[in-house]
Structures are given as structure tokens and as C-alpha cells.
Amino acid sequence: MSLYRSFLLLLCCVYAVFSGANASDTITSDEPVRDSETVFSRGKTFKLGFFSPGNSANRYVGIMFNLPPPTPTAVWVANRDKPINDSSGLLTLSEDGNLVILNGQKEIIWSSSISNSMKNSTAQLLDTGNLVLKDNSNGKVLWESFQYPTDSILQLMKMGIDKSTNTTALLKSWRSLDDPSVGNFSAGIQLQYIPQAFIWTNTAPYWRSSPWDKQIYIGLPEMKSSYHSGVDLVADNAGTAYQTYSNGNQPWILYYSLNSTGSYQDKVWDQSKKDWVVTWANPRSECDIYAKCGAFGSCNPKSSPICSCIQGFKPKNEVEWEKGEWSGGCIRRTALDCERNKTDVEKGKKDGFLKMQTMGVPDFVI
Numbered sequence: 001m002s003l004y005r006s007f008l009l010l011l012c013c014v015y016a017v018f019s020g021a022n023a024s025d026t027i028t029s030d031e032p033v034r035d036s037e038t039v040f041s042r043g044k045t046f047k048l049g050f051f052s053p054g055n056s057a058n059r060y061v062g063i064m065f066n067l068p069p070p071t072p073t074a075v076w077v078a079n080r081d082k083p084i085n086d087s088s089g090l091l092t093l094s095e096d097g098n099l100v101i102l103n104g105q106k107e108i109i110w111s112s113s114i115s116n117s118m119k120n121s122t123a124q125l126l127d128t129g130n131l132v133l134k135d136n137s138n139g140k141v142l143w144e145s146f147q148y149p150t151d152s153i154l155q156l157m158k159m160g161i162d163k164s165t166n167t168t169a170l171l172k173s174w175r176s177l178d179d180p181s182v183g184n185f186s187a188g189i190q191l192q193y194i195p196q197a198f199i200w201t202n203t204a205p206y207w208r209s210s211p212w213d214k215q216i217y218i219g220l221p222e223m224k225s226s227y228h229s230g231v232d233l234v235a236d237n238a239g240t241a242y243q244t245y246s247n248g249n250q251p252w253i254l255y256y257s258l259n260s261t262g263s264y265q266d267k268v269w270d271q272s273k274k275d276w277v278v279t280w281a282n283p284r285s286e287c288d289i290y291a292k293c294g295a296f297g298s299c300n301p302k303s304s305p306i307c308s309c310i311q312g313f314k315p316k317n318e319v320e321w322e323k324g325e326w327s328g329g330c331i332r333r334t335a336l337d338c339e340r341n342k343t344d345v346e347k348g349k350k351d352g353f354l355k356m357q358t359m360g361v362p363d364f365v366i
């Protein structure tokens with residue numbers, strides 16, 4: 001071997017040590033991931049490693065787009081509720097084949113928690129951003145990060161319920177920019193009559209998309225024109241209802257994420273700014289908040305106050321309504337004909353229907 005080649009070899013190894021790169025896209029018990037190391041997907045679209053979010057000093061294992069610093073936005077976090085407090089963490093495979101994170105004391109602080117022991121398995125970070133655990137004896141996928149989203153959805157991920165694979169995937173917001181543990185907001189698809197996307201705060205509805213008309217959510221007409229939509233919804237009569245999206249073959253890097261204050265947004269990578277740009281976010285106005293004005297209330301973000309009762313209705317509780325507590329909603333000023341004594345019904349004043357325009361459709365459309 002020539003001196004020159006040895007020199008090259010030396011250079012390469014020095015580089016590998018300092019860059020902390022794990023040469024392959026796989027994790028095995030022989031090739032674990034230490035805190036200083038990073039695994040790259042084959043096409044280098046995604047990377048996986050330990051990180052500290054925001055101003056936190058805690059260490060978490062996350063999957064990130066492989067983009068230039070300083071934007072290590074994690075689109076998936078393994079140990080979101082159980083950080084490591086130093087750099088002694090290790091991501092490896094346990095003897096029973098599970099993907100695990102160990103702390104410095106070799107305690108398991110996170111596990112893929114597959115119950116069937118398979119002894120010989122490998123985890124691989126795919127170019128889709130999916131971390132997949134496979135049984136080497138038969139190549140079967142035992143576990144994948146796409147089934148356990150944190151607060152973000154990537155292409156090919158399903159948000160919602162897929163009965164064919166028995167999986168339910170909800171987004172759950174971080175607590176804050178510094179803390180990826182489960183926060184107050186979650187997002188998913190509800191299939192009561194016609195599928196709708198929902199955001200909940202704890203268990204109460206916080207926002208809904210309005211029904212899916214097989215192309216767009218009808219309450220979000222901007223989806224029709226938006227260049228980045230690509231959103232699709234799959235639903236059947238067996239209880240499957242999930243949302244996916246695809247970039248097509250467009251060059252932009254885009255993902256959807258639910259932030260810690262309940263805003264679902266699409267984020268596009270801006271190469272010139274070297275940062276994410278939010279191109280769409282909800283709620284778009286206060287009127288988007290679920291039942292903001294209560295039953296029979298009407299919300300108009302351009303009015304002040306934003307809530308009013310629809311024609312023929314009055315606030316259920318005038319005092320609260322005046323204070324801007326609108327959630328109690330409105331009640332009829334006069335009972336319907338059919339609810340009143342026939343003799344009381346004034347002559348010539350019959351109940352009828354009123355056409356209301358530019359309203360959202362109710363939650364219970366059938």
C-alpha cells in the first residue's frame with residue numbers, strides 16, 4: 001500500500017471520528033448510536049441522533065431533516081417524555097431485539113416495546129424519514145416510527161385510523177419549544193358521518209376542518225388553489241379514516257406539524273433564508289375556534305364583538321355574553337309554533353326557514 005493511500009485512509013478515518021458519522025443507515029447491537037453520533041438515511045434526506053431542543057439541556061433521540069444548521073427541527077422524538085440529562089445515552093438493540101435507549105447507568109429509558117422476542121433484528125432509517133425495525137430472519141417489519149408520530153407528519157405517513165393495519169396515529173403537540181413531552185393539543189381524523197380533521201385540547205374539540213368532499217375540506221377553500229396541498233383522505237365503511245399528503249415530484253421540502261399552542265401548520269424549507277417558512281396555519285382567526293360563539297351563535301372575525309346571535313335568537317345568559325363569554329350560546333326569542341298552544345299562535349306569523357349565507361356547515365351533517 002502506498003504512503004499516499006495510507007494518508008487518504010487516515011484522512012477518511014479522522015473525518016469519520018470528528019464528524020461523528022455512523023457510516024451506514026442502520027442500527028444494530030454492534031453498531032449502536034452514541035450521543036455524539038448521527039445516522040443518515042441512504043439518500044441523506046433525513047438524519048437521526050441525540051439532540052437538545054431550544055434552550056433545554058436534556059438529550060432526546062430524534063429524526064430530523066438533514067438540513068444545514070441552525071435548524072435541527074425534530075420531526076419525530078423517541079423518548080419525548082423521558083429525557084437523558086447528560087451525554088451518556090445510547091440507542092441500540094436489546095437482546096430481545098427491541099430498539100432501546102439506555103442511559104449512562106444502562107437503564108432502559110425508552111423501548112420500541114415489541115413483545116415477541118426476535119433475537120436478531122436491525123433498525124434502519126429510510127429516506128422517507130421512517131425508522132423501521134425489521135426481523136432479520138424473515139425481513140418482517142416489527143415496528144416503525146411512522147406508526148407513532150409525535151407532532152409532525154411527513155409524506156407517506158397516515159394521520160388517523162387505518163383498520164387494515166389496526167393503527168391509530170394522532171399528532172400530539174410538544175409542551176413548548178424547549179420540551180417535546182406530550183402537550184395539550186392533539187390532531188387526528190374523526191369519522192362520525194363524513195371524515196373531518198380535528199384538533200383537540202385535552203379531550204375537547206378545539207378546531208375542525210369541516211367535512212372532506214373527496215378533494216378538499218369544504219371549510220378550507222384555500223386548499224383548492226394552494227400549490228402545496230397534495231392532501232388526500234382515505235376512508236371506508238369499516239372505520240378507516242386517515243389523511244396523507246404527497247409532494248408529487250415537487251422539489252420543495254415540506255411537512256405538517258402541530259405546534260404547542262394548537263396551530264397546525266405547513267412548513268416549507270426556504271433555501272435562501274435557511275429556515276422553515278409557515279405557508280399555512282390554523283386557526284386562521286378566532287372564529288375558527290370550535291363553538292367560539294356557542295349554539296345558534298354566529299362568528300364574524302371582522303365584527304366587534306365577533307359573536308352575535310342569529311336572527312330570532314338571544315343570548316342564553318346576557319350577563320356572560322356582555323362580558324365576552326360567548327360559549328353559552330343563544331336561545332330562541334319565541335318558541336316554535338309546534339311547541340306552543342295552537343290558540344297562542346298569532347295569525348299570519350308562521351314559522352319558516354331563513355337562508356343563511358357564508359356560514360360553515362354544522363358538525364353533524366349527515
Ligand SMILES: *[C@@H]1O[C@H](CO)[C@@H](O)[C@H](O)[C@H]1NC(C)=O
Nearest residue numbers: 083084085086103104105107
Ligand atoms: C441524571 O440522571 C441520572 C439517572 O436518571 C441520575 O442518577 C442523576 O442524578 C441525574 N443527574 C442530574 C444532574 O440530574
Ligand SMILES: *[C@@H]1O[C@H](CO)[C@@H](O)[C@H](O)[C@H]1NC(C)=O
Nearest residue numbers: 119120121122135136137138
Ligand atoms: C443476524 O442477521 C444478519 C443478517 O441476516 C446476519 O448477517 C447475522 O449473522 C445475524 N446475527 C446473528 C447473531 O444471528
Ligand SMILES: *[C@@H]1O[C@H](CO)[C@@H](O)[C@H](O)[C@H]1NC(C)=O
Nearest residue numbers: 162163164165166167168238
Ligand atoms: C386488530 O386488533 C384487534 C384487537 O387488538 C384484533 O382482534 C384484530 O385481529 C386486529 N386486526 C388486524 C388486521 O390486525
Ligand SMILES: *[C@@H]1O[C@H](CO)[C@@H](O)[C@H](O)[C@H]1NC(C)=O
Nearest residue numbers: 174175176183184202260261
Ligand atoms: C395545558 O392546559 C392546562 C389546563 O388548561 C394549563 O394549566 C397548562 O398550562 C397547559 N399546558 C401547556 C403546556 O400549555
Ligand SMILES: *[C@@H]1O[C@H](CO)[C@@H](O)[C@H](O)[C@H]1NC(C)=O
Nearest residue numbers: 177259260261263265278281
Ligand atoms: C404556533 O403557531 C402560531 C401560528 O403560526 C403562532 O402564532 C404561535 O406563536 C405558535 N406557538 C409557538 C409556541 O410557537
Ligand SMILES: *[C@@H]1O[C@H](CO)[C@@H](O)[C@H](O)[C@H]1NC(C)=O
Nearest residue numbers: 335338339340341342343344
Ligand atoms: C296550553 O294551554 C292550556 C290551556 O290554556 C294550558 O293548561 C297549558 O299549560 C298550555 N301549554 C303550554 C305549553 O303553554
